[in-house]
Amino acid sequence: MWNIMKAQRHQIKGDNFIIYGFLAAIIMQVLPIFFDQMDMESMNGGLFAVSTFGMIPVSLVIVSLVLVARICGWDMDDKTINYELLSGHSRSQIYFGRVVMSLVYALVAGLMITVLPTFIVFIIKGWGNNAAFKEVFVRIAVMMCPYIRWICELVLVAFIVKSSNATLVLGFLMCEAVVLAQTIFEDATGILINVQFAMTNMIELSQITNSKMELVNGELISVFDASLKSSDITSSIVVSFVVAVLCVMAGYAIFKKRDM
């Protein structure tokens, strides 16, 4: 399995498709600064984090789609994955090697996109008083759980459709369709759907709506409540973990029995 992962790393190193996807995700993440015309003078780490939270799901979707499509789907497009079977690797090594690569690369890239810009602002401008560091940190950490679930769902899609491009298209449709369908249904019927989809869960976790004006150090500032209820934290972690495991096992069950 280690050899398969080394070969994958060699393959995606310098892959322009992944580089462009990563850049697109970073740009999406920092876009609010320009569109919302923020006051850069009063900017700090906490304010930056809260201001860009809403773009996190979008950035994570872009980077995960690109990485999973390339790591899992590309070799099935041109059948070079067959060489791994022909070389004596077991189907479990081939499959789980790609699952691990997808999770590691997508998580690292995701954390870089979500944390790095905030970290840079934090280093330059300090954290500030607009949001509690611990609350922001916990929110990002919990958001990684539905993100991991989303990555595993994409892996399943990739192994079903056996194609990099089809994974991209279907993955994009999945996240758009789920959010749109849920919104339309809830607006039309007034019935809240209590099913947690990965995308909707990430969006919920990215929304920080509670804020108030407070006088801090003689200055009136917006203070954001980025805390999460323990029930929300628990349900995000548990549901994400269960669905992620189910998706991974389903993907393996499909791949194990497939004629290549």
Place this chain on the structure above:
Amino acid sequence: MSQNIIDVKHLSKQYMKQKAVNDASFQIKEGMICGLIGPNGAGKTTIMKMLGGLVIPTNGSISIYGGCTEAGLAKARGRMSFMIETPYAKEKMSARENLEKQRLQKGIPDKKRVDEVLKIVGLENTGKKHVRNFSLGMRQRLGIAIALLSKPEIMVMDEPINGLDPEGIVEIRELLLKLNREEHITIVISSHILSELSLLCTDYIFIHHGELIQAVSSDELKKLCKEFYHIHTDNDEKALVILEEKLGITDYDLDEDGSIRLYEKMDKLTEVSRTLYEGGVIPITLGINEANLEKYYMNMVGEQNVEHNEGTKASD
């Protein structure tokens, strides 16, 4: 005495209503160059894919180097290499980059091996040219290079000379013979170019409509591909009577046009000719037909097609 390294028993593969391979059993011994011969759709590639683990058999068993479990077969495949169908490659990578990726996934520590195999197959000067710009022959060479990368003990090759120019065909033939002779690599090869197989193979397996028709060594095949006299006269019926009465022939066949195939008296052409002439029959054609793999195969396929069609009609 060479041992069986591949042992296939009652192997079958069913796709929906079609049986691609039906109850095939054969053994490959160490050191063999075994030719898989059959028309398009006979099941050769499916058998090779099952040996490689790409296709899961419906029935039957495969044992390679004694390993017959999933883990055992995977381990055995580490000692093999395969080239099946058109070689798979990353189109937007060069030959070197493709080989480097395969070197890494196969766990080959020696980086120089990539240069060695590029030189062996004649692709050392392709530089950064992408595989999507390769000709069919170049792609075949890349497939062979990938197969040679791990210095295998068994090579399974599905039409490796497809698309190669005559020079390339000779090169690959000589390479395979050298690998077999000097490195004792066992080779399983399929090709439509029967004349090439006859120069290469020590053994043959004939497959038709998914079934194994015959497995023979090249020595046995020579005996089966009998030489014969082809005799056509101005009166073939009379010629046959004369030959039976005067020379006592019994081992012969008649072609559709009535001409005679005589399988005996092979060193007595003059006697046959004189006997016919003295009997008042004028030979129009009298010559030796040398049997070869191609003719043997065509005859066999013809017979199998008749049997298959009769079987199909009966089941209808």
